[in-house]
């Protein structure tokens with residue numbers, strides 16, 4: 399595994415623009431997920447989001463955590479709705495000021511805190527679309543110039559999704575998770 403390094407500089411051609419990603423996401427949904435839609439989370443969705451998080455991921459949080467992210471960064475908090483209205487996926491983010499991975503100064507970075515899609519509704523383009531909506535709003539609504547996330551080194555579907563979205567592996571975070579598994583820290587510049 400070759401980790402991306404700041405000194406190499408960013409090959410912009412390598413990293414798809416968020417607007418290109420957004421258009422792709424809409425196209426993929428039309429082709430593979432007719433009747434589904436991505437929309438901003440509402441307060442009434444937060445319990446469904448918590449349930450999906452419990453079912454799909456080992457990293458779980460109390461209700462107030464979801465609510466706090468929704469209150470502070472609601473414009474980047476999205477849900478995927480199946481035909482009929484059931485919530486089947488979500489993405490939630492936090493905006494942080496930190497040293498840039500692509501720029502040599504402090505930047506506003508959109509941290510992808512959690513994303514998941516219920517198993518029955520996967521491989522339809524919903525994960526890609528949730529990320530596309532979140533990246534666009536992190537840039538447009540919160541002025542983020544980078545985005546970053548952590549992912550388990552064994553989570554092949556998620557790593558593949560993030561690579562498709564232009565994220566680069568910056569470093570390994572050893573024993574990042576409570577069960578001792580390592581994480582890749584991945585990031586990309588915006589837009």
Ligand SMILES: CC(C)(COP(=O)(O)OP(=O)(O)OC[C@H]1O[C@@H](n2cnc3c(N)ncnc32)[C@H](O)[C@@H]1OP(=O)(O)O)[C@@H](O)C(=O)NCCC(=O)NCCS
Pocket residue numbers: 454455513514515516519520521522523524525526527548549550553554555556558559560562
């Ligand atoms: C990761 C996750 C959100 C992807 O959601 P999804 O709706 O299935 O993703 P999409 O259909 O939009 O797939 C987008 C890309 O992701 C990758 N991908 C998704 N599932 C994959 C799988 N099972 N194997 C390999 N690649 C996969 C592919 O590159 C795919 O592109 P393609 O459709 O052109 O092949 C979903 O698998 C999930 O909820 N996993 C459990 C929770 C989780 O691990 N969250 C991430 C924590 S960091």
